[in-house]
Amino acid sequence: MSLSISLITYFPIIIRLILSVIGVICFFAILGLFLVYAERKVAAGMQLRLGPNRVGVFGIAQTVADTIKLITKESFTPGMADKFLFFLAPFIVIISATLALAPIPMAKGYQFWNIDVGVIYVPAMASLSIIGILMAGWASNNKYSLIGAMRSGAQIVSYELSVGLSLLSIVILTGSLNFNEIVMSQDNGWWIFKGHIPVLISFIIFIIASTAEINRTPFDLPEAESELTAGFHTEYSGIQFAMFFLSEYVNMFIVSAVAATLFFGGWMPFHIGHWAAFNDIMNYIPGPIWFFGKSLFVIFLIMWFRWTFPRLRIDQLLNLEWKYMMPISLVNLLFVTLITIMGWHF
Amino acid sequence: MSYLKDIYRSMSSMLSGMQLTGHYFMNFRKAETEQYPDNRLTLKMSPRFKGELTLLHNVQNMHKCTGCSACQLACPNGSITILEKRELTEDGKNKKRLQTFVWQHSMCTFCSLCVDSCPTGALKMEQRFEFTVADRKTLTKTLNKEGSQLAPDLR
Numbered sequence: 001m002s003l004s005i006s007l008i009t010y011f012p013i014i015i016r017l018i019l020s021v022i023g024v025i026c027f028f029a030i031l032g033l034f035l036v037y038a039e040r041k042v043a044a045g046m047q048l049r050l051g052p053n054r055v056g057v058f059g060i061a062q063t064v065a066d067t068i069k070l071i072t073k074e075s076f077t078p079g080m081a082d083k084f085l086f087f088l089a090p091f092i093v094i095i096s097a098t099l100a101l102a103p104i105p106m107a108k109g110y111q112f113w114n115i116d117v118g119v120i121y122v123p124a125m126a127s128l129s130i131i132g133i134l135m136a137g138w139a140s141n142n143k144y145s146l147i148g149a150m151r152s153g154a155q156i157v158s159y160e161l162s163v164g165l166s167l168l169s170i171v172i173l174t175g176s177l178n179f180n181e182i183v184m185s186q187d188n189g190w191w192i193f194k195g196h197i198p199v200l201i202s203f204i205i206f207i208i209a210s211t212a213e214i215n216r217t218p219f220d221l222p223e224a225e226s227e228l229t230a231g232f233h234t235e236y237s238g239i240q241f242a243m244f245f246l247s248e249y250v251n252m253f254i255v256s257a258v259a260a261t262l263f264f265g266g267w268m269p270f271h272i273g274h275w276a277a278f279n280d281i282m283n284y285i286p287g288p289i290w291f292f293g294k295s296l297f298v299i300f301l302i303m304w305f306r307w308t309f310p311r312l313r314i315d316q317l318l319n320l321e322w323k324y325m326m327p328i329s330l331v332n333l334l335f336v337t338l339i340t341i342m343g344w345h346f
Numbered sequence: 347m348s349y350l351k352d353i354y355r356s357m358s359s360m361l362s363g364m365q366l367t368g369h370y371f372m373n374f375r376k377a378e379t380e381q382y383p384d385n386r387l388t389l390k391m392s393p394r395f396k397g398e399l400t401l402l403h404n405v406q407n408m409h410k411c412t413g414c415s416a417c418q419l420a421c422p423n424g425s426i427t428i429l430e431k432r433e434l435t436e437d438g439k440n441k442k443r444l445q446t447f448v449w450q451h452s453m454c455t456f457c458s459l460c461v462d463s464c465p466t467g468a469l470k471m472e473q474r475f476e477f478t479v480a481d482r483k484t485l486t487k488t489l490n491k492e493g494s495q496l497a498p499d500l501r
Contacts (some may be wrong), residue, residue, distance in 0.1 A: 045374035046367040050381070308367040309360065324353065 020112070024098060028250055033063045035249040038296075039303055046307040067242065075238035078141060085139035090236070090243035092132030097250040100125035104257045105179050107267045107287035118179040119167050122258055123160065126213065126251060130156045133222065133232050136244070140235040148231025151314060152222035155212055158321040159219075162209035165329040166202040169336040170262045173199070173345060179261055186265035188273050194345050198335040203263045205329050210255040211302055212317070214248065218309035219317060252302060253295060260294035267291040386476075396456045396471040401447050401489035408497045409490060410468035413444035417460035417469060425453035426460055435501065444490060451477065451485040466500060 037052070037060065044051025052059030077086055102125075103118035105111040115121055130153055137149020171177055173195060174185040185191075191199050212219035223231030233244045260266060267287030271279045312320065339345050380389065391397070403409050415428040431445040461469045479485060 042371065044377070045371040048370055048374075048376065048378045050377045050379040053381075304364060304367065304371075308363045328353075 024101070024112075028098070028246060031253055032246040032249050033067065035253065035299065036063045036066070036245075038299070039249075039306075042300065042303045043307050046304070070242040071239050073238035075240045076235075078235050080141045081235065082139040082141070085135050086235075087240075089132045089136035089139060090240045090247075092135060093129045093247045094243045094250070096125055096128035096132065097247045097254065099128070100254045101250070101257075103179055104254070104261060105183060105266055106257075106291050110288070111180070114180060115178070117177045119171055119177045119182070119262070122254065123163055123167065126254060127156055127160055129247065129251065136236070137232040140232070142235050144228040144230070144234045145232050148222040148224070148228045148234070152215060152232060154314070155215070155219065155221060155317060158318060159209045159212040159325075162205050162321060162325045162329050163213060165326075165333055166206035166209065167258075167262065169195075169199060169202040169329075169333055172333070172336050172340050179266070182262060183266040183268050186268050186271075188271055190263065190265040190268070190270075192263045195336070196339060196345065198332050198339060199263065201332045202329065202336065203259070205325055205332070206259055206263070207298070207301060207305075209321075209325060210259070211305055212321075214251040214255055216248070216252065216302060217306040218311050220311060221314055221317060224311060252299060256295045256298035256302065257291070259298045260291065264294040264297075265290075266294070391473045391475070395473055395475075396458050397475040398451075398472045398477070399449055399454065399456075399460065399489065400470050400472045401468055402470055403491055403494055404497070407491060407494045409444075409494050410466040410497050410500060411444045411447060411464075411490065412466060412468075412496060412500055413442050414465065416463045416465060420459045420463035422457065422459065423453050423455060425450040441501075443496060447489040449487050449489050451487055452482060 040062070041051045041059075043049075052062035055061040055065050077083055100122050102113040103111065103115045103121055133152045134149045137145040137147075137152075140146070170182060170191055173191060174182050176182060176185070186194075188194075192203055215222050221231075222228075223233065228234070233241055236244060265271075267290050269279070269282035269285055269287075269290055271282060382389065401409050401411055413428055413430045415430070418424075418426045418428050427448040427450075428444065429446040429448065430442050432440055433443040435441055456471065458471050461471055477485070
């Protein structure tokens with residue numbers, strides 16, 4: 001009796017959970033398909049090629065075809081691998097990517113979880129993926145996988161600091177860790193314009209450090225093709241490889257969404273100070289368009305890096321972080337604090 | 347001071363690199379890609395492209411091959427065989443002439459060393475590159491045409 005009552009009480013909640021899970025999975029699938037296509041087209045454009053143009057109009061269905069091929073492929077587990085960890089690793093990577101998406105507001109009130117420590121929560125969840133990567137590297141029983149995973153560990157531990165410090169500069173300016181409050185504080189202009197040069201510097205540091213954190217070129221040492229075949233996912237194939245691949249692109253979207261929210265005002269339209277008429281016109285463009293537009297701009301920036309710069313060596317990578325980005329972001333944080341205390345920002 | 351200089355130099359070099367790729371991205375319509383099977387009617391190969399090996403013949407069915415077999419010696423994988431014959435000229439001399447120029451297409455790497463080694467310039471790498479055949483034997487080709495002769499100025 002009581003079981004059926006509790007079932008009835010929890011039924012709407014369960015349905016809601018199932019629907020939101022389906023929604024997130026669909027969003028990820030579409031995001032992955034779109035970003036892979038976009039990356040191939042951007043790469044083609046920057047190398048004076050055409051890119052995929054055979055499957056569908058302008059090759060739009062190419063990534064769908066690739067995904068179907070990946071899904072139907074056999075997921076091979078090497079003989080001497082640690083089978084359980086090998087199976088678990090891609091799930092951990094993709095779950096950490098999913099969790100990091102939760103507190104990011106996509107439009108006014110459209111947010112999975114309104115949490116007060118969002119700015120701390122996202123990097124914390126994003127850096128959980130290193131557990132999955134280390135697990136994949138260790139369980140594969142392959143020297144390339146292990147070296148790639150260890151490099152990834154060193155890289156994420158170092159670059160976490162710069163990411164955190166550059167995020168802190170916005171936290172100091174707004175005085176809040178909540179994403180919604182940070183967006184609302186940019187009602188009269190985005191922080192990248194309001195915060196003078198120090199915020200610009202912290203934006204640049206954030207972009208560089210987060211490119212390193214999501215293991216993309218020029219910091220793709222964990223999967224350096226020419227040295228380590230495919231790094232930590234050398235032994236993965238089929239749908240398990242697809243999950244690593246998808247998580248890479250989802251992570252890229254999350255990083256871009258965080259950058260867009262903190263520096264470019266998230267879903268907030270482009271407002272200039274007290275120009276009421278101009279701000280009203282901008283308000284007619286809905287929030288999701290602003291949010292996704294800004295995120296795609298940052299994604300394009302990261303893709304631009306990938307198809308321009310050569311890969312760093314591991315010592316150069318650590319040099320860059322500990323000798324350049326860490327001190328600069330610390331000094332920069334001081335300047336941001338000075339600006340905030342003196343009230344020099346707009 | 348050199349620390350700041352390093353930062354400035356790295357940033358400016360990164361920006362100049364991004365400027366170049368950004369320029370390419372903006373001019374994506376100038377892509378170099380040849381969509382080959384679609385454009386095979388209008389396809390123009392570059393002049394230095396090395397396709398099929400040909401023994402050049404003029405209108406009177408005359409070629410310049412003296413049968414010296416320099417190309418056969420130059421060929422790194424033995425795809426050329428010169429079969430020669432003896433011929434009596436008008437003034438009674440017994441001279442070497444080309445009988446058959448055999449080119450084994452399946453062994454050729456299109457290195458163009460035969461063309462370079464030819465003292466009379468009788469050979470050329472042509473532009474044609476579609477060689478698919480159903481029978482491997484047809485890839486052993488005779489390059490001199492039926493009834494062709496050595497050009498009179500080389501006799």
